[in-house]
Amino acid sequence: MRIVPYLVFGGNAREAIQFYADVLDGRIEGILTFGDNPFPGMPEEAENRVMHAQLTVGDSALFFSDTYPGQDHRPGNQVAVTLLVDTVEEAERIYTALAEGAQEIALPLQQTDWSPAYAQVTDKFGVPFQINTVPADQA
CATH class of the missing domain: 3.10.180.10 (2,3-Dihydroxybiphenyl 1,2-Dioxygenase, domain 1)
Known part of the structure; x- marks a missing residue:
């Protein structure tokens, strides 16, 4: 599946x-x-x-x-796309691109207890993303 x-x-x-x-x-x-x-x-x-x-x-x-013309469309937060990346550098690159013109940055890219680089951003299209760095030796 x-x-x-x-x-x-x-x-x-x-x-x-x-x-x-x-x-x-x-x-x-x-x-x-x-x-x-x-x-x-x-x-x-x-x-x-x-x-x-x-x-x-x-x-x-x-x-x-x-949507088909006339069909209701409301961007929302029902689904977040989680991006699992291997390096802090890749997390920074993606975060920078998604944050440009973002509708909301709920959590700027930062170190957390579970990740060396984690962020939550709703991009310019209204799509919520989580960026989570998981080094290959911890995957």
Whole structure:
């Protein structure tokens, strides 16, 4: 079994996918738009919205989509994406990128009892992240 976080956006999923691909050194596996599989009566503004996309990071994945036009979208904190990294340097790099324009920094990057570099940040898209450094010899 795999558990894959599915992130839903209100029309800016394509921008978010590229941002996370850059920040997390990920590989965009594909982007399917609503226009690629048109539904009867689909509004024109839906055509370029993301119906489904996948970003692969290491051996993990994130799924993405946009809402259908008119569908309610409220970014929230029901799901946090936890990033387990090997080094403080990698934690610093990711934290710096996610913190730029962040909606909230609940806990700045810092040493904790369980991690040499841990942070909680809600990025510019409203997605909550936890960055947790777990050195390879402790994984």
